Amino acid sequence: MTKNKKFRVSIIILAAFALILILGYNYVYQDHRNIETEQAAFSLSADEISDEFSKNPEESEKKYLNKTVEVYGHITELNDIDLTLNDNVYCGFNTSLNISHSIDSEIKIKGRCIGYDDLLEQVKLDQCTIVN
Amino acid sequence: MKKTFFLIALFIGLGLSAQSKYLTKKGTVAFEASVPSFEEVKASHNSVTTIMNSGNGEFASLVLVKGFRFKNALMEEHFNENYAESDTYPKATFKGKILDFSLDKLNAEKQSFLINGQLTFHGKTKQLDNINVDITLNEEGIIVSGSFLANASDFDIKIPKVVKNKIANDIEVTFDFSLKKK
Numbered sequence: 304m305t306k307n308k309k310f311r312v313s314i315i316i317l318a319a320f321a322l323i324l325i326l327g328y329n330y331v332y333q334d335h336r337n338i339e340t341e342q343a344a345f346s347l348s349a350d351e352i353s354d355e356f357s358k359n360p361e362e363s364e365k366k367y368l369n370k371t372v373e374v375y376g377h378i379t380e381l382n383d384i385d386l387t388l389n390d391n392v393y394c395g396f397n398t399s400l401n402i403s404h405s406i407d408s409e410i411k412i413k414g415r416c417i418g419y420d421d422l423l424e425q426v427k428l429d430q431c432t433i434v435n
Numbered sequence: 436m437k438k439t440f441f442l443i444a445l446f447i448g449l450g451l452s453a454q455s456k457y458l459t460k461k462g463t464v465a466f467e468a469s470v471p472s473f474e475e476v477k478a479s480h481n482s483v484t485t486i487m488n489s490g491n492g493e494f495a496s497l498v499l500v501k502g503f504r505f506k507n508a509l510m511e512e513h514f515n516e517n518y519a520e521s522d523t524y525p526k527a528t529f530k531g532k533i534l535d536f537s538l539d540k541l542n543a544e545k546q547s548f549l550i551n552g553q554l555t556f557h558g559k560t561k562q563l564d565n566i567n568v569d570i571t572l573n574e575e576g577i578i579v580s581g582s583f584l585a586n587a588s589d590f591d592i593k594i595p596k597v598v599k600n601k602i603a604n605d606i607e608v609t610f611d612f613s614l615k616k617k
Contacts, residue, residue: 330509331507331509332507332509333508333509334508335508335511336508364522364525365522368501368521368522368525369501369515369521369522382461384461385460385461385482393460393482395461395481395482395502415501417482417499417501417502417525418499418500418501418502418525418526419499420460420484420497420499421497422484422486422495422497423458423460423484425460427482427499427502429482429502
């Protein structure tokens with residue numbers, strides 16, 4: 304093997320090694336899902352989704368759990384980092400809500416469905432954002 | 436119909452005794468199973484529902500397991516898929532009773548109480564006894580907080596050999612609930 308060839312081979316090995324390192328790092332430290340930019344898998348009213356969960360919790364869990372959903376309804380409870388739609392869908396936000404909406408106004412929320420709270424009979428969403 | 440009946444039952448219940456319900460929808464539950472010098476294994480959940488009956492100290496919490504957030508996204512994915520199996524077991528619950536509880540004992544200072552109850556996680560239920568909780572009373576309601584150790588193997592959670600030295604089997608669970616009168 305010529306000196307030149309040896310050099311080229313070691314460059315290739317080094318590059319491959321660096322590539323594996325970068326890919327591995329990106330896999331281990333991948334970003335969280337961004338619910339805000341994800342396309343919603345379902346879009347329905349607060350009453351519809353909570354009805355489905357109360358009638359058929361297991362089926363609904365399979366259908367909605369961990370999915371991005373858009374839910375609309377009127378605000379029945381409004382707090383600093385959460386709000387409740389139609390008394391039956393609880394929406395948790397990551398940051399302080401800074402909105403002009405008030406109790407009873409119509410709103411559409413996008414968030415990730417984490418399940419059904421049977422103590423309160425409410426569907427829970429987290430990482431919510433306001434669609435409009 | 437169901438709702439009317441429920442309301443009537445509720446009013447009768449309220450009329451018969453002076454006990455009332457305290458509730459939160461955004462309680463915090465966090466756990467940590469870190470091993471020193473390895474990446475932290477830690478998650479927190481800030482929309483835990485808890486209801487407490489101030490008449491007799493009965494206490495119920497519900498955690499939707501998918502709501503646990505980790506700093507590391509891959510760790511969160513592995514937690515949900517391989518350890519907690521949150522598609523199959525989406526809920527974790529605690530049902531118990533605060534011992535010798537009485538509203539009259541509470542004030543703005545932290546008071547220590549003990550709580551007994553059953554913790555259900557990953558489809559397994561374990562009895563927990565004499566967990567220390569601190570309870571304070573203020574204008575807004577009752578604050579209940581504390582911590583306990585849970586064992587991964589008690590809940591049938593298998594930690595693979597490859598990561599065994601990076602995840603502690605004794606998991607420290609901390610909780611903090613600001614309950615408001617309902």
